[in-house]
Amino acid sequence: MTFASQVQDQQTELVQKAKTIHEKIMSIDSHNDINTSNFTNSLNYTTNLNTQVNLPKMEEGSLDVSWLIVYTGQGELSARGYKSAHQKCHVQI
Numbered sequence: 001m002t003f004a005s006q007v008q009d010q011q012t013e014l015v016q017k018a019k020t021i022h023e024k025i026m027s028i029d030s031h032n033d034i035n036t037s038n039f040t041n042s043l044n045y046t047t048n049l050n051t052q053v054n055l056p057k058m059e060e061g062s063l064d065v066s067w068l069i070v071y072t073g074q075g076e077l078s079a080r081g082y083k084s085a086h087q088k089c090h091v092q093i
Contacts, residue, residue: 034051
């Protein structure tokens, strides 16, 4: 057996061990940004798009939990600014 084949076997074994661990644990990603301005009614986070985060990719990667952040600028720091940001957030969700 050559050194290269031994290294390849070790890498294959390590990847299999990692896959086994990944299947047994709860996988959590605590920071996922979804840009809703890229979405339409037929193209959105449920579609396997060329975006970093979408449901098909999460399922393929066995992601169990995802925190999704809705960012919206608040504007002025007042009750009126907060209300505006709150409304924008709910439109995006």
